[in-house]
Amino acid sequence: MNDPKKRILDLDAAQTERALCISGKALRDLQAVSSAAAQARSLLADTGIAAQAERFLRESSIGASFGVREFQQIEAVKKLLDPYKDIRKLLQQDIGIRAMIDAAKQQESLATRFTADIKAAQAFSKNLDHYRDIAKQLEPSFRLPQFAEVSRLLTDMRLNHDSAAAYAREHFGGIAAQKELITSMSRPWLREMEAARSATALVELHGIGLTVRSKQGFDDIVTTALRADLGDWRDAISFPSVVFDDPVARTEFYIERGFNNALTDFPEKSFQESLVLVGLGIEEEYVAEWPEEMHAVDAIEEAAFRRTNKCHNYLQRLERRLRQFIDDAMTTQYGSDWPKKRLSPQMLESWENKKTKALNAGVVLTLFIEVADFTDYEAIICRGDHWKEVFEHRFKRKESVRESLQRLYPIRLATMHARFVTKDDELYVLAESTRLLGAIGR
Numbered sequence: 001m002n003d004p005k006k007r008i009l010d011l012d013a014a015q016t017e018r019a020l021c022i023s024g025k026a027l028r029d030l031q032a033v034s035s036a037a038a039q040a041r042s043l044l045a046d047t048g049i050a051a052q053a054e055r056f057l058r059e060s061s062i063g064a065s066f067g068v069r070e071f072q073q074i075e076a077v078k079k080l081l082d083p084y085k086d087i088r089k090l091l092q093q094d095i096g097i098r099a100m101i102d103a104a105k106q107q108e109s110l111a112t113r114f115t116a117d118i119k120a121a122q123a124f125s126k127n128l129d130h131y132r133d134i135a136k137q138l139e140p141s142f143r144l145p146q147f148a149e150v151s152r153l154l155t156d157m158r159l160n161h162d163s164a165a166a167y168a169r170e171h172f173g174g175i176a177a178q179k180e181l182i183t184s185m186s187r188p189w190l191r192e193m194e195a196a197r198s199a200t201a202l203v204e205l206h207g208i209g210l211t212v213r214s215k216q217g218f219d220d221i222v223t224t225a226l227r228a229d230l231g232d233w234r235d236a237i238s239f240p241s242v243v244f245d246d247p248v249a250r251t252e253f254y255i256e257r258g259f260n261n262a263l264t265d266f267p268e269k270s271f272q273e274s275l276v277l278v279g280l281g282i283e284e285e286y287v288a289e290w291p292e293e294m295h296a297v298d299a300i301e302e303a304a305f306r307r308t309n310k311c312h313n314y315l316q317r318l319e320r321r322l323r324q325f326i327d328d329a330m331t332t333q334y335g336s337d338w339p340k341k342r343l344s345p346q347m348l349e350s351w352e353n354k355k356t357k358a359l360n361a362g363v364v365l366t367l368f369i370e371v372a373d374f375t376d377y378e379a380i381i382c383r384g385d386h387w388k389e390v391f392e393h394r395f396k397r398k399e400s401v402r403e404s405l406q407r408l409y410p411i412r413l414a415t416m417h418a419r420f421v422t423k424d425d426e427l428y429v430l431a432e433s434t435r436l437l438g439a440i441g442r
Contacts (some may be wrong), residue, residue, distance in 0.1 A: 008013065049139045070273045142267055144190040145195070150182050153199040155183040163228040164207030165200070167221065172210045178203045184277055189270040201262035202274060204229050205427075209278030218396045223403070230431065231258030233406045234399040253410075254424055257263075264423035268303050271423055280430040304420055312415040313428045318433045323369045325440040326380055333390050339368050347376060359402065374412055378405050394439050404432050 146151060154175050159166045169175060182202065191198045208229060211222045231254060243250040255261055264271060275281030330338040339348060354371035365371065381391045382398045395401045409426045 009102065027140050028273065070293065076091070141192050142198075142270065143190055143192060143253045144188050145182065145190045145199075147183070149195075150179060153178055153195065154180070154203075156196060157200050157203065159200065159203070160228050162224055163204060164222075164225040165204045165206070167225040168207035170211040172214075178206060181206050181277055185273060187267065187270040187273050189266050189274065191265070197262050201260070201265060204260065205263055205274055205280075206278045208427075208431055209275075209280045209434075212431050213279050213438060215438065217435040217438045218394070218400050222398065223397070223400050226431070226435075227258070227403075229260040229263060230407065230428065231255075233257060233403040236402065237406050239410055243410045244417075245419055247414075247420050247425070250410055250414070251422060251424050254428075259424065261424065264427055266423075268299075268423075272340070275426075275430065280427075307423070308415055308418065308421050311411060311421050311426055314429050314433050315412050315415060318408075318436060319374065319412075321378055321437065323367060323372065326377060327367050327369045329390050330380070330386070343380075347379065374405070374409060378402055404436055407432050 159169070165178075169178065182199065185202070189202060208226065211217065211225060214222070216222050238252070240249070243253045250257075252260070266274065272281060330342065334342055339351065343351065350373075351368060353372050355365060355368065358365055358371060378401060380386060381395070381401055387398060391401075407428045411421060411429055413419075414421055415424070421424060
């Protein structure tokens, strides 16, 4: 196995000697000289050359050309340097050269991040192409139902007796409310060859909207009803890393947990209209005026940008409110210094470290809990004594809290890293944000 320190040293020296423009010919000349180390020091003593190299390292930009060329040339340069261990050792001992090596490391780090962003953009484009193809195929297959068939659709519908739609039919207006929803849709939403599936999905969305907005959002019956459509997320989950970056893999993961993907099987504009009608969306959205060169390529890409921004905004606002709720509840029960008394030693140390970094960076923190990780909320709420003394009356069951937060976790990471999100993600965000806000008090 290669020594990691040696690999780092090789890379640093390669970056430095490249900056100094030491050519292959110069290397061969140095090899022929027995006092190679002395000559290397003499060469580096030329402050003009060193200054030029340092200026190059500081001023050269990290653009597409650098990101591509740099990594192609590193291995070739490393091979040339293999015979010169004494020279590399000498370079490491020189203070000026060490500064240049540090600058090279910084450039390498920036180039790595640049490459990662390029890969993310390529994945984003690939996924958009996937959804463009789907949209082109599906749009013509949807229509609005004839007035005469609305009653038949509702009568023939076989709802799962544990579903949100069945719960809503019993508690929130019955078939009349569902009929009003169907007749209110103004955009094509009924799939021609699967009319019953489309109608059932629309009514299920209606049920989800009503139940998550009710005061009983975390009651056992409601939680079970939501599980029929949103899947079972009660157990602690180890998320595969792919679900954070790949929307297709994320959707497959949702379906494995029991998500009813018929809920989002509508054209984009019809889906957005349905969210508004069932109480999970808003009529007006802020639209920024973007420079022409930043305009979306087409309606599919624009919808992707809007959805990602929308989900990011919802989650950011929800997380802010959740932190305030936890801090207020814990302060009321345990006092304002509750973090020092009630957090685990590991979590407290993590918060202290992040607080120090934030303050050193000039960030103003209103609450200590602002440095918490998203996964910390569940740990605080569901800890045995906290649960009994503070949170049980709000959420009824621990697994319900875990389920709600776990449904949001992969989408939060995706939006925080500007990843493409889907209609499935959006439904989870809207449903669980509404449900949580109803439980903690808006």
